[in-house]
Amino acid sequence: MAIREGRWDCQYCGKTGILGREQGCPGCGRVRPEGTKFYLLEDAPEVTDEHLQERAQAGADWVCAFCGTTNEAQRDPCKQCGASKSSSESQQQVKTYELHEVPRTGDNAPDETIQPEPSQVVASRSSALPMLPVIGGVLAVLLVCGLGIWFFVLRTTEQQVTVDGFSWERTIEIEEMRTVTEEDWDVPSGGRVLDQRQEIHHYKQVLDHYETRTRQVNERVKVGSEDYVCGQRDLGNGFFEDKMCTRDVYETRSRTETYEEPIYRDEPVYRTRYTYEIDRWERDRTEKAQGNDQNPVWPDYMLASNQRAGERSALYRVHITDDQGKTYQVEAPEQRWAVLHIGDRVIVKFNAMGEPIELIFQRRS
Ligand SMILES: [Zn+2]
Numbered sequence: 001m002a003i004r005e006g007r008w009d010c011q012y013c014g015k016t017g018i019l020g021r022e023q024g025c026p027g028c029g030r031v032r033p034e035g036t037k038f039y040l041l042e043d044a045p046e047v048t049d050e051h052l053q054e055r056a057q058a059g060a061d062w063v064c065a066f067c068g069t070t071n072e073a074q075r076d077p078c079k080q081c082g083a084s085k086s087s088s089e090s091q092q093q094v095k096t097y098e099l100h101e102v103p104r105t106g107d108n109a110p111d112e113t114i115q116p117e118p119s120q121v122v123a124s125r126s127s128a129l130p131m132l133p134v135i136g137g138v139l140a141v142l143l144v145c146g147l148g149i150w151f152f153v154l155r156t157t158e159q160q161v162t163v164d165g166f167s168w169e170r171t172i173e174i175e176e177m178r179t180v181t182e183e184d185w186d187v188p189s190g191g192r193v194l195d196q197r198q199e200i201h202h203y204k205q206v207l208d209h210y211e212t213r214t215r216q217v218n219e220r221v222k223v224g225s226e227d228y229v230c231g232q233r234d235l236g237n238g239f240f241e242d243k244m245c246t247r248d249v250y251e252t253r254s255r256t257e258t259y260e261e262p263i264y265r266d267e268p269v270y271r272t273r274y275t276y277e278i279d280r281w282e283r284d285r286t287e288k289a290q291g292n293d294q295n296p297v298w299p300d301y302m303l304a305s306n307q308r309a310g311e312r313s314a315l316y317r318v319h320i321t322d323d324q325g326k327t328y329q330v331e332a333p334e335q336r337w338a339v340l341h342i343g344d345r346v347i348v349k350f351n352a353m354g355e356p357i358e359l360i361f362q363r364r365s
Pocket residue numbers: 010011012013014015025026027028029030
């Protein structure tokens with residue numbers, strides 16, 4: 001397994017990135033203290049030197065119980081004071097990291113606190129700014145359209161005018177019982193069947209047969225396994241060792257598959273269709289009475305034995321003249337129409353086209 005050389009930082013003089021093989025700081029000359037954090041740079045190459053590989057695999061560094069000096073695993077006795085390794089139990093910690101946990105900075109690195117990115121805020125603000133003229137333009141167009149609709153369609157004016165006449169119109173619908181011939185899928189009550197036959201009412205889809213067809217399908221197939229670097233092992237002596245894991249390797253393969261496609265056909269559904277005769281009230285004529293006074297009456301009418309009087313309707317109009325001498329007619333409810341007099345001054349509401357639409361109130365002149 002591949003060995004890589006780690007780094008460490010000197011806590012005395014602040015020097016950073018010291019090679020893992022160094023037992024002392026090249027800056028201040030002090031011995032690496034116990035518990036120093038080893039880290040691995042992202043692009044640390046594999047160690048190929050046999051001597052260094054041997055040192056890395058010899059085990060963790062040990063710390064002299066008498067003078068505190070860190071010694072390589074193979075060194076005995078202590079290079080500083082000569083005490084033997086067997087009298088010391090303390091040694092650098094060995095630990096294994098997942099790939100995302102591997103330390104990339106040492107003891108002297110500043111705390112990794114996440115700062116909000118101000119550039120993003122500026123970017124979003126500047127991207128919103130070009131939209132402002134567009135929104136303003138849309139609002140202006142909507143305002144002009146609204147004013148146009150109000151002026152040409154919704155605008156009303158009120159004007160005082162003089163009553164100078166009246167007219168009325170009253171109508172009665174006369175209906176007659178007639179025998180008519182119709183056809184339908186059902187016979188309504190009172191209908192007398194003249195003829196019936198089978199006709200196509202609608203079509204339904206019926207399974208006719210299956211056709212064998214082919215299609216391409218993609219499948220994920222396991223084709224083997226591979227070893228990969230899934231972490232790092234801090235050997236406790238300035239060196240790291242790749243931690244290897246195994247994972248399955250898949251491949252997407254395409255194959256041709258046959259399947260049965262259902263084929264449908266339209267089949268007619270027959271129902272009985274009837275021709276029948278039936279007696280119905282139908283509109284025969286409109287009887288109408290009208291006059292240019294305030295004495296409305298309903299029209300006279302004569303009924304045959306198969307006839308009846310149906311819906312009644314009435315219309316009452318006030319004839320008016322404005323102060324420019326222009327004449328109009330405006331509809332009014334019967335009760336208000338009946339109590340007006342010629343010469344009365346009334347207020348009338350006009351629409352945007354200049355047509356009278358409503359009699360608002362009356363005032364005696
Ligand atoms: Zn130093």
